[in-house]
Structures are given as C-alpha cells and as structure tokens.
Amino acid sequence: MSNQPTVLVTGAAGGVGRATVAYFLAQGWHVLAVDVIDPKPALLKDIDFVSLDISNPADIDSLFNKFSAHVSSGLDALINNAAIQITKSLVETTAEEWDRVQAINLRAPFLVTKAFYPALKKANGAVVNVSSVHALATSADIGAYASTKGGLLALTRAMAIEFGGDNVRVNAILPGATDTPMLEAGLNRDHLKSRNLKQRKADLANKILLKRLATPEEIARIIYFLADSKQSGYITGQSIVADGGALARLSTE
Numbered sequence: 001m002s003n004q005p006t007v008l009v010t011g012a013a014g015g016v017g018r019a020t021v022a023y024f025l026a027q028g029w030h031v032l033a034v035d036v037i038d039p040k041p042a043l044l045k046d047i048d049f050v051s052l053d054i055s056n057p058a059d060i061d062s063l064f065n066k067f068s069a070h071v072s073s074g075l076d077a078l079i080n081n082a083a084i085q086i087t088k089s090l091v092e093t094t095a096e097e098w099d100r101v102q103a104i105n106l107r108a109p110f111l112v113t114k115a116f117y118p119a120l121k122k123a124n125g126a127v128v129n130v131s132s133v134h135a136l137a138t139s140a141d142i143g144a145y146a147s148t149k150g151g152l153l154a155l156t157r158a159m160a161i162e163f164g165g166d167n168v169r170v171n172a173i174l175p176g177a178t179d180t181p182m183l184e185a186g187l188n189r190d191h192l193k194s195r196n197l198k199q200r201k202a203d204l205a206n207k208i209l210l211k212r213l214a215t216p217e218e219i220a221r222i223i224y225f226l227a228d229s230k231q232s233g234y235i236t237g238q239s240i241v242a243d244g245g246a247l248a249r250l251s252t253e
Contacts, residue, residue: 006075006123007227008032008067010054010112011082012047013039016130016178019216020079020223021047027224032067035082054082054112055103064115074123075116077227080109081130083148090143098144105148110155120168127163127170128226129156133243135174137251149174153239160237169236171226176243177204178214209245218242 007024011017012033024031031047038051050066052059083105086097109129113120120127131152138146152172159170179201205212222242225231241247 004028004030005077006030006032006070007077007079008034008071008075008112008116009079009081010034010108011130012049013037014081014083015216016175016219016223017081019220020081023217023220023224024077024227027228029076030070032070034063054108055100057111060108060111060115063112071116071119074125075119076123076125076229078113078116078120078125078127079130079223079227080112080127080152081223082108083130083145085142085145087141088144089141093144101144102148105145106151106155109152113159117163117168120163121166124167124229125169126227126229126232127156127159127168128223129153129159129170129172130223131156131172131174131239133174133176133241133247136241137247156239157237164236169229169232171232171235171237172239173219173222173226174239174241174243175214175219176241176246177208178216178219207246208243209248212244214242214244 007029009017009020009031012021013035017035018039021031021033025046033047033049034052034054036051036053048067048070050063052063054060054063084101086093086101088097113127129152132149134142134146135149135153156170156172163170201213219242222240226235226240
C-alpha cells in the first residue's frame with residue numbers, strides 16, 4: 001500500500017505496547033517497534049522490530065539507522081510508551097534507580113522524538129506520550145515513576161508549542177489502572193492489603209467509579225485516536241485521562 005501510514009511504538013513488548021502494535025496493525029498501518037525485551041515471535045509478525053535500550057543515547061542513533069529507510073518519506077506517528085516502575089519509598093530509592101527511571105520514562109521520549117523529528121515533520125505527524133494518572137495524583141512508594149510522568153506532561157506541552165509551526169501535533173494519554181504486568185508488579189505496595197494478586201486487583205477495581213480495570217486494548221484505541229490526524233487533527237498540547245473515573249472522587253469522600 002503506497003500511502004500506508006507508518007507508526008513507531010516504543011515499549012512494544014509490554015501490555016499497552018503489545019495492544020497498541022496490534023491495534024495499529026489492524027487499522028492497516030506499517031508498524032515499527034522497539035523494546036529492550038525481545039518479545040514473543042507472535043508480536044513480530046507483519047511488523048519491523050528491533051531490540052534496543054532507548055535509555056542509552058547511542059542506541060537512539062542505532063534505532064534511527066535501523067528504521068531510516070522506513071521513514072524516508074515520513075513518520076506519521078510516534079508513540080512514546082516505554083516505561084519502567086520502581087516501587088520503593090523515595091528515601092530507599094538509590095541514585096542509580098532514580099536515574100534509570102528518568103532515563104527510560106522521560107529522557108528517552110525526548111531523545112527518540114528529537115531523532116525522528118525530521119521524519120515527523122515531513123509527514124505532518126503526531127506524537128503521543130504515554131503518561132499516567134500518577135502525573136496528577138499519586139501514592140506512596142512510587143515517587144520516581146510519578147515524577148517522570150509529571151515531567152512527561154510538561155514535555156508534551158513544550159513539544160506541542162515548538163512543533164506546532166511544522167504541523168506536528170503532540171498529545172498525552174494518562175491511563176489509570178490498566179490490567180498489565182506493570183500493574184501487577186506495582187501491587188506489591190501496601191496500598192492494598194489483600195494477600196493474593198487476584199484479590200488485590202478486585203480491591204483496586206472496587207475503588208474505581210466504573211468498578212473495573214482498563215484493558216490494554218482500551219488504552220490502545222485512545223492512543224490511536226490521538227495519533228490519527230483524521231480523528232484528532234485539531235488537537236495538540238492536550239492530555240486525555242483514561243482512568244475509569246478514579247480522579248473524579250475526592251480522597252476525603
């Protein structure tokens with residue numbers, strides 16, 4: 001398909017990443033994908049995948065070189081989705097752990113966007129930064145992660161301001177509790193007292209107005225909406241909260 005749009009998805013092996021890759025594929029897009037983890041072969045079908053550590057600036061150059069031929073005519077969308085989470089109190093978080101979270105969650109979106117900006121400009125493309133509700137309201141023992149997601153919102157606004165003249169749109173999505181491996185790993189904190197994982201998920205869902213967790217596919221559809229200029233061509237510098245209503249209720253209620 002000569003006019004097939006192209007998207008680059010970072011963090012493609014994770015829960016939201018896999019769902020995003022699958023959704024763009026289903027819409028007929030050419031998908032470029034990167035993750036430090038080599039995903040199962042099923043993800044590799046019909047996409048171009050490379051395993052790199054985008055927290056390493058040298059690997060950003062390698063990423064661009066790997067995909068340069070695919071974006072020679074432009075990049076229609078970039079999804080900055082890669083992220084890690086450390087569940088520790090701030091006083092127990094080491095400088096090395098802090099720097100690692102910042103490098104992947106905040107520095108990498110800056111570096112990847114910078115590297116692929118000429119291709120985005122050529123296609124009048126869109127950037128979607130995957131932030132989190134933790135950018136707006138957070139809890140104990142997740143401070144390093146929350147700080148990067150708040151920073152990503154500020155970066156989204158800065159990118160939108162600087163890129164608007166080139167008709168490159170930049171928006172953010174702030175997912176709430178989504179049923180992914182990252183969510184499961186984060187349930188080891190003491191904010192939910194249940195002993196087993198299934199009950200912890202149920203307790204968490206009960207705190208949400210819609211009484212359920214989001215599916216990765218639901219988040220992927222919103223990412224696609226923000227990336228697709230036919231649907232969101234006049235939206236830039238904005239953030240969409242997809243949290244099932246979690247932030248609507250006062251904590252004192």
